Amino acid sequence: MTAITDSLPVTPGQQLLEEGRGLLARGDRTAAAQVLARARDERDVALAAHALIEEHGLVGSFANVMGLDCTISEEDDIFGFFLRHPSSRNPLRDYLADGWRTLSELMLLLEAVDKPLLNTPRVLEFASGHGRFTRHLAKALGPQRVVVSDVVPGAVEFSRRTFGVEGFLSAGVPEDVRWPGQYDLVFVLSLFSHLPRATWARWLQALYGAVAPGGLLVFSTHGLKAARFDNVTLDDEGFFFAASSESNAIDAQEYGTTFTAPEFVLARIAETAGADRLVHQAPVHFWNHQDAYVLRKVAP
Template identity: 25%
Template sequence: MREGSELNEVMRVMLASIFTKQDNAVIMSANPEHDKSVKDFSLLKQVLKDYDPSEVSSETSPVDAMAGANYMWVGASAAEVIMTAIAASRLTEVNRVLDLPCGHGRILRHLVKMFPDATFDACDLDSDGVDFCVNQFNARPIRSQEDMTKVKFEALYDIIWIGSLFTHTSAEITKSWLSFLAKHLTENGIIVATFHGRIALELQKINPYIDEQKWSKIMDGHHSTGYGFADYSSDNKHGYISGSYGVSVAKPNGLMSILEGIPDVRIFMYQERAWANNHDVVVIGRPAWDDGLR
């Protein structure tokens, strides 16, 4: 992962060819209807202008469970993922962003620099984390519930960032919550969500996520359906979680099967180890895959 202004320079080089192709496409298109499918990359240009990882606040909460040597690096990696997601999607403006679960703002501190004119909502079961995000990053607080579908968001979002939530949920809960959250997207809004992919099988050997008996259960589901899950033991769960919470590992085909069942969205991107060289990332959003055909 590259840090500081070097990250922006890499993105500028990568996007330069895209902008050139876009300009050529506009010039060559003689049919105004065709122009509607040509992406406007002004948003990415503005993000690259506004965002510098070296200017992001490094102040952390003393009770932030994610705090560590790679804290800022992981946040900058999420910013890079979101830039890639913007390029892959139809998103051209960002007015409201949801960080879920927000924790103590490991990613939110980068988001507020990427989109300085946007409004931010911070949602988590961890009330201390939500309060920290409100005080440090001027976010609107949303107290989550163990059943996500009971949360009243009362807003539509251009970006919903979901880092390391579905790495802990069953396939059934993952599909239910993604379907629910997709209803809270703007007309070109996107969900950027992370998952444990096939690298997790190797990492389990090095630094186990869970005990071998439960890992065996996860692998049974992983092999049979492409998505395996097992709950943590009660003594390994967060104190504010009483229901299902564990470890999930998904194959690409297992995730695609889930995503195909979510109404009114299209699949924009799947990338292995995209976040912090660890989690796989999927991007879904609007307009729907069959937009213009119904």
């Protein structure tokens, strides 16, 4: 009589992963690298195989190619987005390359306002997540010049531990954030593309307040191209919010998906910082999908 078991069948990826672990235990790094590279192509174990390759510095590691720490947190919702997305043939490569692309696009944006990133003494990356971009910023500037902040405690701790940057916990509403100081550049990628109307301008005001005199606030939004792409109709003010996003860690009513016309954004800038504080506006600048805005705080 055959025994009945509740265990699920072992997948090909799980078999490869266990084989790779066994080879590592026996000290056969060459064979382990080959087996784990195959396991890395299986989506159910891709991140686990990647972690072993990176941890042991095996042939085929992304760190060997990119020259930076390529550790990815298991809690990273953005990596999960790439992993599940049907257009991503290689989620690990796409995720890591996306952070590099963001760095290049930020550098181009800052060159346009004659404020080169590499000359910036202190940078705050706000809503930093689990370091998709942080790892590249820390390599470019050195971790001592980078501070991160996120509302998810584990995300901040992961970046501090993994990339050596400073970090502090954000909050669900802007008035509750305890800012450690002011920064020469406050970079806010894809936060305003998720905020409800009730906190949109309040976050803009709070983040502008975190900019040191003479410094810059850079933020991005889902603009008109993104709205057309997703068949979204904006209201009379040029605003749309849906309580849904790729994040599993934040309440969807607090962090959903937002689209804004330039007129809406410019009106909020005028109300909070002053219209003359806008020094550059770049439609579809980040990822050929999100609009970029650059505000400069007047030095005393």
